[in-house]
Amino acid sequence: MPVLHINGEDHSVDVPDDMPLLWVLRDVIGMTGTKFGCGIAQCGACTVHLDGQPVRSCVLPVGGIAGKSITTIEAIGKTPAGQKIQQAWLDIEVVQCGYCQSGQVMSAAALLARVPEPTDADIDTAMSGNICRCGTYVRIRQAIKLAATGKTDAMHTVVDGGAA
């Protein structure tokens, strides 16, 4: 029975060792922020951090990760990089349907934690495993740069809803 260390808490789960982490998170523990998109590590919707590294949880058997530190979208906002990325996502207004964005945020947060000022090439490398069918890539790139530098040349400054 693997004991999983997720977002700072231990979870003892009665599942087979070959069960991918994604389904343990979603269907056993009930943490549904991490999404299913392809099941074969092609789309990145299921990205979580394993000891700080972005991994695709849909192909990660839980039998081999006991003792490792797992961070999911539910807790990434508590890390400095995750907080910056989420704020930049809101400031640039990245999301559309939003389904892939948990994975996008996780990949971007891992990038920013590793490379404080990523270049376009760094962004391409870190983010090309995450598919967005809504095509939010232009803004994801802008948001990562905003998170890194605090500056943006994005066209629209989003207005908060306080008017009227």
Place this chain on the structure above:
Amino acid sequence: MNAVVNTDEVDLGRRHALQLAGGLTIAFLWLGVAGRARAVIHARPLPGDPALLGADGQAAFAPNAFVRVGTDGSIRLVMAPCEMGQGTYTGVCQLMAEELGVGLDQVTVEHSPANDVLYGNPELQIQVTGLSSAIRTGVHIFREAGALARALLVSAAAARWKVDPSTCTVARAVITHTPSGRTLGFAAVADAAAKLPLPATVALKDPKDFILIGKPMRRVDSATKVDGGTQYTTDLRLPGMKIASVRACPTFGGKLLAVDDTRARKIPGVVDVLRIDNAVAVVGDHYWAAKQGLDALDIQWDLGANATLTTEKLVEAHAENSRNGKAVVALAQGEQGPGTGKRIDATYILPLLAHAPMEPMNTLISATAEGCEIWVGTQVPTVCAGLAAKALGLPLEKVNLHNQFLGGGFGRRLEGDSVEQAALFAKQVSYPIKVMWSREEDIRHDIPRPMYYDRIAATLDADGKPSFWSHRITGASVVGRTMPLKDGVDFDAVVCAADLPYDLPNVHVEWVRHYLPDGLIPGFWRGVGAVHNLFVVESFIDELAHATGKDPVAYRRSLLQKNPRMLAVLNLAAEKFGWDDKPLPARVGRGIAVGGPFDSFICAAIEVGVTPQGDVVLHRAVVVVDCGLVINPNAVEAQMQGGLIYGWSGALYNELTLKNGAVEQGNFNDYRSLRMSEAPPVEVHLVPSTAASGGIGELGTAIAAACLGNAVFSATGVRVRNLPINRTPLSTGKEAMKSVLASRTTTKKERMS
């Protein structure tokens, strides 16, 4: 097309009272100029509607189907269209909140229940989100819904103060009697407002006073989409719920013959194996058990009549129908050919396409003999409810559908097939099930965008202008599946082909309806008919420009002199893109295209490079949009960027091919999607306009393939007439490859610096 005019007085007396079947409620149909239902405003709360209750359990002020104000101060806006990423919830909220006099931060947004009468799309009659129509057809309805609520709340406050309502103002849900400075919040007058009769007229704001409309407002659904908090259908859980994984017969129209589930039932966590006519489901405690169980089944299929169907056969059937099938004329303008001068002929072929939304199809359903609850993110809630009712043998009123945020739609969720299937499984079990399709199931059992086979020709006069233009479209009818075709023509099959933006004297456009093999059902794909026809028409116009030695922008300009809005987006795009006559580096090209679907105008220009291997690299794009009155410029920009990328993915990579009657693709490895490293910067410019709002959700997708194909021609001299773009003819010989590889390395270095 109605322009938004200053301080519209909406005459509620023009509406016709309609007694609903239940007899308890009165609704009003607002008859538009064409005599069609334009809006349905509910005069009284629906008894028993749980959405009416505020947090305090008290009945709220609900003057129509869209606005609810609670005595606890809650302000709830009910969304007639669904939210699949296109930003409609924010746009609709801006329209209602503007007139109601509240901030977007003060409202709670709710998915609407399934109800055609209350939430029917005025253009499409039923409750459907599609054809980029939510804002386009709903501007007046949503503004009026807010204005009506505000008028009643103000009247209630004015009555309490015994003052003239016209001396009161509203801001941030507070009514102020300006002369005395007295204030009342919406909550304080909600009960009184609910007892007031509907006013005869309601005033809409003067556009110069807009606070929310036209501003780049933050989306109402952003916050929980960046932290995993938003729940899609696939995230919902019910007590006692099990999870089903499905496999349907690989061929279109095939059936399930037999299943040996001995091995599957031995897998820990497998609960049940369920069979329907054409599919089998394994039910498990979790998806992993269900999926493993599915893989352990020994299934025998009856592959049916399509067992030998291939893509080649489908194309040949279209070609044969294009040559000899019966055509219906969609447009016969001027002299019907042949014209004199140089004649140019081309054949364009477009493939079957899957939608591949990020959230694979899934449905949560709980069905008993007494009734059924369904949770599903859908573009067609009433269609889904109807299909489930039929599958379960229940009266429609016993089916309660709860719409959800959609993890992408793109037209896939305009279909109820997966909900019907879920109902057929659910009726066999006593517990709620979440029926989940794998990505493979999602792609192989899509209701695909049909194939198209177009033959197009033009005769060019001495100036190079078409003296005769003829276009024969052959394809399946998506509209014809569910609606009678007006004059025998599927409007979607000929859109942007029979209403060309160009000033051409003699035009003949006809359509041959192609009937696909039984079981292969054609569906709408983001951009609908415009995706197909804009690619053909705008590629062919480009062919004509090159055939006459004219610059593609100048050539279009010469034909758009009577179409000022289209000319304006073309000119601005050329300017912003920097379209000039300077030569481009080897194997670098640029393409441009214009289009006018969804009552909007768009011009997109793109620069590409083509590698020696024939891979197309997207460098940069500029898009100019005139979509009339802009509700949220931030949303328009996002839809152009994303819509183009969706369309470029399709044009570069996507095709469903059939072998032995089955779809050969199954996941993002062989049904590719553009990725971050391939996505170019997309610069968006809006043309200010006070014209009626046009649609934006599909606009970018509709123009994507056309500008891309033209750019590929510019880079390589190879005309793209078939999609997806075939790399083989774009690749170079070995020697040329070496020199281009060297220059490519430089380009990449420059980009990285």
